[in-house]
Amino acid sequence: MTPLATFPKGGVHPQENKHLTNALPIETMPDPPAVSLFLKQHVGAPCEVAVPHRNDSRCEQSVSENLLFSSQHPGALFRLLVDKKDKVREGDQIGEIGTRLGAELHASVGGTVLGVENILHHQVGSAPAIVLRTDPEAVAPTRTPVDWRGFSREQIQERIAAAGIVGLGGAGFPTEVKLNVKPGVKIDTLILNGAECEPYITCDHRVMVENAREIVEGAKILLTVLGITYCAIGVENNKPDAIAALNKAIDQTDSTDGFKIEVKPLAVKYPQGSADQIMQSVTGRVRPSGQRSSSIGIIVQNVYTTKTVYDAVALGKPLTDRIITVTGSGIARPANLRVKIGTHISDIVNYLGGTTADLCKVVVGGPMMGFAVSTLDIPITKTTPGILFLNHAEVDAQAYGPCIRCGFCLDACPMGLEPNNIGIYVEAGRGAETEPFGLMDDCFECGSCAYVCPSKRPLVQFIRLARQEINQARKLKEAREQKRKAG
Numbered sequence: 001m002t003p004l005a006t007f008p009k010g011g012v013h014p015q016e017n018k019h020l021t022n023a024l025p026i027e028t029m030p031d032p033p034a035v036s037l038f039l040k041q042h043v044g045a046p047c048e049v050a051v052p053h054r055n056d057s058r059c060e061q062s063v064s065e066n067l068l069f070s071s072q073h074p075g076a077l078f079r080l081l082v083d084k085k086d087k088v089r090e091g092d093q094i095g096e097i098g099t100r101l102g103a104e105l106h107a108s109v110g111g112t113v114l115g116v117e118n119i120l121h122h123q124v125g126s127a128p129a130i131v132l133r134t135d136p137e138a139v140a141p142t143r144t145p146v147d148w149r150g151f152s153r154e155q156i157q158e159r160i161a162a163a164g165i166v167g168l169g170g171a172g173f174p175t176e177v178k179l180n181v182k183p184g185v186k187i188d189t190l191i192l193n194g195a196e197c198e199p200y201i202t203c204d205h206r207v208m209v210e211n212a213r214e215i216v217e218g219a220k221i222l223l224t225v226l227g228i229t230y231c232a233i234g235v236e237n238n239k240p241d242a243i244a245a246l247n248k249a250i251d252q253t254d255s256t257d258g259f260k261i262e263v264k265p266l267a268v269k270y271p272q273g274s275a276d277q278i279m280q281s282v283t284g285r286v287r288p289s290g291q292r293s294s295s296i297g298i299i300v301q302n303v304y305t306t307k308t309v310y311d312a313v314a315l316g317k318p319l320t321d322r323i324i325t326v327t328g329s330g331i332a333r334p335a336n337l338r339v340k341i342g343t344h345i346s347d348i349v350n351y352l353g354g355t356t357a358d359l360c361k362v363v364v365g366g367p368m369m370g371f372a373v374s375t376l377d378i379p380i381t382k383t384t385p386g387i388l389f390l391n392h393a394e395v396d397a398q399a400y401g402p403c404i405r406c407g408f409c410l411d412a413c414p415m416g417l418e419p420n421n422i423g424i425y426v427e428a429g430r431g432a433e434t435e436p437f438g439l440m441d442d443c444f445e446c447g448s449c450a451y452v453c454p455s456k457r458p459l460v461q462f463i464r465l466a467r468q469e470i471n472q473a474r475k476l477k478e479a480r481e482q483k484r485k486a487g
């Protein structure tokens with residue numbers, strides 16, 4: 001038998017723990033009493049806002065207080081399209097990003113605008129969010145599919161941009177921006193990423209099983225935008241029902257339109273679902289460090305993102321909800337749940353019957369790449385794939401020790417980095433000197449190194465600290481340079 005395709009370097013085999021939810025159909029949670037929609041839902045959007053001063057020259061074309069500027073990213077701005085006490089319908093656009101690297105924001109429920117408040121965020125402490133109070137009488141809009149083949153390439157891109165779609169499987173890069181390939185760059189392959197290698201998480205799996213037809217149609221929409229004909233859907237071999245559903249949808253689709261779409265079963269190995277690894281597994285091509293995937297002729301999109309592209313283009317549906325996996329032994333009833341963007345975790349817990357008495361840790365995301373949180377008063381964003389409720393048996397609470405130079409982390413790193421040395425430098429207060437270890441361009445914080453470390457060293461946290469220190473050092477250098485030029 002031919003071995004399944006996989007990436008050659010590094011990788012680990014953590015316990016999958018998907019059995020709690022992988023056979024549970026997607027269930028829709030009723031609208032919560034209120035939602036909090038972060039202005040920053042994705043890569044590139046402002047993470048701190050301030051009402052601009054009336055004398056600020058940037059206000060000349062603006063509607064004063066309704067224009068919120070990022071004070072961290074010069075030029076980045078977010079224009080509020082609603083005022084306090086405004087009534088909104090589900091799907092109404094309530095904010096627009098004024099930069100290219102952004103995505104529009106829509107009301108995820110029908111109701112009333114309560115205002116912009118600083119709300120706790122699982123990754124950045126707190127951030128500004130538009131808070132909406134749900135009107136229990138509000139009726140969700142009905143949407144009838146249209147034949148997207150009648151749209152031009154530009155019209156398709158406009159619909160994707162207008163729907164506020166971002167990558168649902170990772171950092172949340174705006175989808176329309178990713179599809180805008182620079183002139184002269186030749187793309188020949190679209191890869192749909194259905195690996196979903198993160199333990200516990202099964203939302204993409206269920207979307208592949210239940211929405212395979214929409215994924216295949218979405219693939220054709222993306223191929224049309226890219227002007228190419230070939231698409232491979234990479235799926236880890238531990239999802240045979242998803243592979244069967246996709247193959248059936250491909251068999252049933254019109255095969256005379258010139259597109260070639262095929263499913264590529266992949267070996268089960270973490271992090272099979274990262275962009276670099278799935279590109280290697282499916283095509284054998286390696287992205288040069290510091291370059292984009294388009295430099296090797298490939299665009300990668302997540303399978304669930306592709307389904308939302310279909311929704312946006314064929315149904316005109318903006319991204320107002322998403323499916324998340326709520327799982328672990330610490331939640332009363334695990335589920336694959338369709339929730340409105342901005343739903344607070346506390347409302348989800350109430351809906352699922354509460355937590356168990358032995359709950360020990362709550363993680364937003366998966367166990368390898370997620371973020372532990374200390375409160376349930378945190379809303380779901382466009383990029384939240386799941387929430388883990390772990391009991392004591394599922395949490396390794398062992399304290400970490402010194403590096404024993406075993407080299408296991410070097411073998412596990414799929415990017416060939418040296419996480420052991422990064423950790424040692426950070427502990428010595430020399431994080432800013434770790435740039436030569438390649439973490440800025442190539443580490444995507446997969447956690448494989450930390451997973452195998454016998455000393456339980458928090459290598460991903462060390463890497464995050466090192467990145468912060470490198471960025472601070474760069475800023476300091478730039479400021480000194482500017483001062484020198486000015487002086």
Ligand code: SF4
Nearest residue numbers: 413443445446447449
């Ligand atoms: S977290 Fe970074 S250094 Fe560690 S294994 Fe993953 S890519 Fe390598």
Ligand code: SF4
Nearest residue numbers: 403404406407409453
């Ligand atoms: S696995 Fe842990 S102990 Fe071993 S070399 Fe890496 S950091 Fe050091």
